[in-house]
Amino acid sequence: MLELVVNGGRYEVEAPIGQTLAETLRGPLGLTGTKIACGEGHCGACTVQLDGVPVLSCITLVHTVGEREVTTIEGLRDHPLVDAFVRADALQCGFCTPGQIVSAAALVEADPEPTPERIRHAMAGNLCRCGTYPRIEEALLTWRD
Ligand code: FES
Ligand code: FES
Known part of the structure; x- marks a missing residue:
């Protein structure tokens, strides 16, 4: 056990x-x-x-x-990033989205106002076959709005 x-x-x-x-x-x-x-x-x-x-x-x-x-992702259900992803329409099939939000939450914990460069670097390990990268970046730039 x-x-x-x-x-x-x-x-x-x-x-x-x-x-x-x-x-x-x-x-x-x-x-x-x-x-x-x-x-x-x-x-x-x-x-x-x-x-x-x-x-x-x-x-x-x-x-x-x-x-x-x-x-x-279940532990992050109330994180503002969830709404930010919805507002930015940052998903299509949604299969990659839990992993995206888990990585994004770690990033904004370390850096609440990440630059686009920092976002791309921090999120580079999360692939999205639907190609929603620009909207994921938007969600991370606007997550506290
Ligand atoms: S499912 Fe773990 S890295 Fe792809
Ligand atoms: S939203 Fe489909 S793989 Fe990312």
């Missing part, structure tokens, strides 16, 4: 050795907001925060998480 701290709660889960954090979140914990797309660490769809730092949960083994706090 493994203990995980997720979105402010403490949970016990059964997890075989080799299971990823993404599989654990989506399976036993039922937190399906975290998406798995490439499953190989290339696209950012599975991004969650560990102690505020964005990580790729599809290549993070759950037994390496330890006491670090996991924050998923």
Whole structure:
């Protein structure tokens, strides 16, 4: 049995050795907001925060998480960035959006007024096949409006 701290709660889960954090979140914990797309660490769809730092949960083994706090998109449901993404129409299919918002939340926590250059750098690991990058940038430039 493994203990995980997720979105402010403490949970016990059964997890075989080799299971990823993404599989654990989506399976036993039922937190399906975290998406798995490439499953190989290339696209950012599975991004969650560990102690505020964005990580790729599809290549993070759950037994390496330890006491670090996991924050998923469900833990950010009241973050102003969610409204900002809606206002800026910063999604099409929406599959990449949870990971985008998790990365964006870490960025604005560190830098509440990021420049376009900083946004592009911080968000470079989150791919969007629908190509909503200009609107994601707009959401990040206007998230406190
Ligand atoms: S699903 Fe994890 S990086 Fe693509
Ligand atoms: S909105 Fe479709 S992949 Fe980003």
